Amino acid sequence: MVDGLNETMDDAQRQEALLAHVVAAGYVRREPPILQPASVFLDQSGEDIRGRLYLTSDAGGRDFCLRPEFTIPVFRDYLASPSAGEVAAFSYLGPVFRFRADGPGEFVQAGLESFGRADREAADAEILTLALEAAEAAAARNFDVRIGDAGLFLRLLDALALPEAWARRIRRGHAQGHDLETMLAPPGNGGGFDHAGVLAALENVNRKEARALVEDLLAIAGITSVGGRSPAEIAERFLEQASMRGGAAVGEEQRDALRRFLEISGDPDAASIALRSLASEAGLDLDAALDAFDARLNFLAARGLDLTRLSFSTRFGRHLDYYTGFVFEAVDPLQGEQPVLGGGRYDRLSRALGAAEDIPAVGAAIWCERLFSSRVGRSGDRA
Amino acid sequence: MTNVPANGAPLILAVPSKGRLQENANAFFARAGLVVVQGRGVRDYRGALGGVGGVEIAFISASEITQQLAVGAVHMGVTGEDLVRETVPGADDKMAFLTPLGFGHANVVVAVPQAWIDVKTMVDLEDVAAAYRARRGERMRVATKYVNLTRRFFAERGVMDYRIVESLGATEGAPAAGQAELIVDITTTGATLRANGLKQLDDGVILRSEANLVASMAANWSDQQRGSARALLSRIAAEEEARTTREVRAIMAGDRTEIAQEAGALFEARALFGAAGEGPLTLVCPRSNAAALADWLLQRGAEHVAVGALDYVFSARNALYDKLARRWEQA
Numbered sequence: 001m002v003d004g005l006n007e008t009m010d011d012a013q014r015q016e017a018l019l020a021h022v023v024a025a026g027y028v029r030r031e032p033p034i035l036q037p038a039s040v041f042l043d044q045s046g047e048d049i050r051g052r053l054y055l056t057s058d059a060g061g062r063d064f065c066l067r068p069e070f071t072i073p074v075f076r077d078y079l080a081s082p083s084a085g086e087v088a089a090f091s092y093l094g095p096v097f098r099f100r101a102d103g104p105g106e107f108v109q110a111g112l113e114s115f116g117r118a119d120r121e122a123a124d125a126e127i128l129t130l131a132l133e134a135a136e137a138a139a140a141r142n143f144d145v146r147i148g149d150a151g152l153f154l155r156l157l158d159a160l161a162l163p164e165a166w167a168r169r170i171r172r173g174h175a176q177g178h179d180l181e182t183m184l185a186p187p188g189n190g191g192g193f194d195h196a197g198v199l200a201a202l203e204n205v206n207r208k209e210a211r212a213l214v215e216d217l218l219a220i221a222g223i224t225s226v227g228g229r230s231p232a233e234i235a236e237r238f239l240e241q242a243s244m245r246g247g248a249a250v251g252e253e254q255r256d257a258l259r260r261f262l263e264i265s266g267d268p269d270a271a272s273i274a275l276r277s278l279a280s281e282a283g284l285d286l287d288a289a290l291d292a293f294d295a296r297l298n299f300l301a302a303r304g305l306d307l308t309r310l311s312f313s314t315r316f317g318r319h320l321d322y323y324t325g326f327v328f329e330a331v332d333p334l335q336g337e338q339p340v341l342g343g344g345r346y347d348r349l350s351r352a353l354g355a356a357e358d359i360p361a362v363g364a365a366i367w368c369e370r371l372f373s374s375r376v377g378r379s380g381d382r383a
Numbered sequence: 384m385t386n387v388p389a390n391g392a393p394l395i396l397a398v399p400s401k402g403r404l405q406e407n408a409n410a411f412f413a414r415a416g417l418v419v420v421q422g423r424g425v426r427d428y429r430g431a432l433g434g435v436g437g438v439e440i441a442f443i444s445a446s447e448i449t450q451q452l453a454v455g456a457v458h459m460g461v462t463g464e465d466l467v468r469e470t471v472p473g474a475d476d477k478m479a480f481l482t483p484l485g486f487g488h489a490n491v492v493v494a495v496p497q498a499w500i501d502v503k504t505m506v507d508l509e510d511v512a513a514a515y516r517a518r519r520g521e522r523m524r525v526a527t528k529y530v531n532l533t534r535r536f537f538a539e540r541g542v543m544d545y546r547i548v549e550s551l552g553a554t555e556g557a558p559a560a561g562q563a564e565l566i567v568d569i570t571t572t573g574a575t576l577r578a579n580g581l582k583q584l585d586d587g588v589i590l591r592s593e594a595n596l597v598a599s600m601a602a603n604w605s606d607q608q609r610g611s612a613r614a615l616l617s618r619i620a621a622e623e624e625a626r627t628t629r630e631v632r633a634i635m636a637g638d639r640t641e642i643a644q645e646a647g648a649l650f651e652a653r654a655l656f657g658a659a660g661e662g663p664l665t666l667v668c669p670r671s672n673a674a675a676l677a678d679w680l681l682q683r684g685a686e687h688v689a690v691g692a693l694d695y696v697f698s699a700r701n702a703l704y705d706k707l708a709r710r711w712e713q714a
Contacts, residue, residue, distance in 0.1 A: 042546060043521075043522065043546065046522070046543045046544065046545070046546075047533075047534050047537065047545060047546060047547050048534070048538055048543065050530070050534060050547070051531075051534060165510075168510065168513060168514060168517075169510065172509075172510075172513055172541075176541055214500075218498055218500075228515070228523070228524075228561075228564040229496075229499065229511070229515065229564070231498070233514075233518075234498060234499060234500060234501055237501040237510075237511065237514070238500055238501035240501075241501050241507070351520065352520060
């Protein structure tokens, strides 16, 4: 039981009590400004978020938005501070703003972020258990917890040594939730491929010469400015696409390994064993990634989390361009699919925000209103 | 504030206030025998429609027409579908597209530099955009004024890794100027794209747009205004029916009902006033079938066949008005 929570509190007091639990664990509360530069979120989350941002602009025409979440503002403040790169732990609680078709555009999020810790698996375990303890205490009930590992999948793609074009395709297909057959289908491309003559002529020329020739062709055509892509990039992908069509696809053994990998789910300890046997049978070096996976489970158990509550899936690991390792979410079994909390490890965000190097980062966000709506009608149950 | 019309308030029809769109809109109404009468000076923003009573014309810019329709400040208007789809979320609930007008054709398309010989489709673009971001840590930039159309279309096609650069003019020049990698813009023939070293993606048509006659579902419609709408739309429908059909008449021996049925099956002809009775059999058929129908009637024994154009074909059932009436019922 989290200290200070009791039945007579209103929602605001419950939120404060929830946050107090996290603060007591050493997570310093941060309150970044509500008004934020919009470009930061558009750069990181893509145009898709534009439709959900409350946008405005200043007299100089610069775009601002009401903060749609806390992670990026808290991380930016940390990067701008003298302690950037050092170990730091922050928490937050406050309103965030997003257009939603099915609810008010302003709602309260709480959360915690851990930056700079090299003992990644211990930090992962701490974030999940703290967030879960705080949220479950506030809601006075247990949630279903799903975990995944984006790093494991990325490591598998590396170990399979797939052609770059295919690795890219599978990575994005996975992030978009496509099934394996769709990811491995030859790229559907409208009708035919232009420039068949050029390709036929290049068939028996080695890769490097072929690329040089295509670059020359572009130069002869007087093409220098090509909209931000270099002629070398275009030539490279032109030949790569041609070879994908030519059947240099993903081999049967590689397909098989991917298929088996993506079928593994359920109890995390059992999954770890299944993954190790897959790795050894397919001759893939996943040792480091699996050692990290096991170490994380051990840290979670050491923090008192009952591992049988966790449901692992190799397929759970969305937003691969954002999350780089451990990912998790908790759902309220009585409320359906919308998570009450979610988070994971995002070691690459520091570079994307302009830092010179990767800074280990892991965090979790809690949807406070979903916690408390799960209490509605339940107070009588616990008389 | 409510906009309940005062008793006898006219139906307000918004037409573009300048340029080719205005000329074409005027020509469209004129064809239906409806003369757009502008106030005394060219700067007068209100006018009347000669031929139908109870209609006031508002001359406003095309983009303003879209907004006024959305909020219900005007009852009907002439505007491009591209503008509606871009600027009005949930347009199909707020407006009724009554009929395309046959002018203002333009497609909203995705165009990339011609030098991108490896990019032909949206699937290619999705891949290139992701690779671009992976390599540079920045998203590819798309110049456009169609922010919402672009976002929706790209999301449907799974293209995530891009940023929109809003462009309010000369969008096609943005890639050459280094302001964007690709564009989403309106094009009629593609000539402007080619002149700027751009090409349209094979499956990159976001919207095929033309000028439409649009009715506002947000406006208040009094009985009198509904009556004006019926009169206006039946004039338009009658002219359209007349313009696209021909009347074909011949004295026929034999079973006139059977002949009319066969002509219907073969030439989409209709015996507008029935096949029974005395005198010539009168059929109406699509304009392009008129000569073939005449030939066929001669083979069936007609001595002479007269083909004529009609000024108007008014019908009790008016598809345009029915569309609007159905929407009022649903509301």
